[in-house]
Amino acid sequence: MVILTRNTAVRHATSQQARAALARVGLVHEGQFSVNKSDEEWQLELNPQEFQVLRQAGTEAPFTGPLNTEHRLGTYCCRACGAPLFSSDTKFDAGCGWPSFYQTLAGDSVVLRSDHKLPGRPRIEVLCANCGSHLGHVFDDAPQTPTGDRFCMNSVALKFVPAESL
Numbered sequence: 001m002v003i004l005t006r007n008t009a010v011r012h013a014t015s016q017q018a019r020a021a022l023a024r025v026g027l028v029h030e031g032q033f034s035v036n037k038s039d040e041e042w043q044l045e046l047n048p049q050e051f052q053v054l055r056q057a058g059t060e061a062p063f064t065g066p067l068n069t070e071h072r073l074g075t076y077c078c079r080a081c082g083a084p085l086f087s088s089d090t091k092f093d094a095g096c097g098w099p100s101f102y103q104t105l106a107g108d109s110v111v112l113r114s115d116h117k118l119p120g121r122p123r124i125e126v127l128c129a130n131c132g133s134h135l136g137h138v139f140d141d142a143p144q145t146p147t148g149d150r151f152c153m154n155s156v157a158l159k160f161v162p163a164e165s166l
């Protein structure tokens with residue numbers, strides 16, 4: 001198992017060399033995650049859209065998710081397993097239509113792996129490190145932030161927990 005952190009991978013992921021390295025080491029394998037459930041089990045817990053995004057790597061339409069305009073203080077957790085993933089402190093308006101963060105809550109909150117599903121457009125997929133659910137992608141196109149990274153997340157993949165309820 002290899003968990004890549006923002007500092008070791010994403011910061012340098014634009015170079016061909018780094019992308020190739022990511023492809024080698026960022027592979028996700030069966031049994032890697034603490035939470036392992038069958039599709040049937042996940043379908044009992046998630047609604048159809050959540051299942052499609054989280055478990056089948058789907059993407060919600062931009063500007064449709066409620067968390068895109070969430071501005072309260074709090075923590076963004078994995079919708080599937082509840083693991084805390086992002087703080088509202090690192091959320092920013094990227095204008096892309098999806099909730100965006102410039103870093104994860106902890107270095108090992110997520111697992112990254114190369115995604116070549118779009119021809120000619122290699123991307124870095126972001127998975128929950130606890131349950132392996134698909135969350136979105138990370139891009140290094142946010143120079144206005146302290147890290148330069150944009151964790152572009154699906155709203156339905158996250159559950160917001162307001163600070164006052166923690």
Ligand code: FE
Binds near residue numbers: 083129132133
């Ligand atoms: Fe999870």
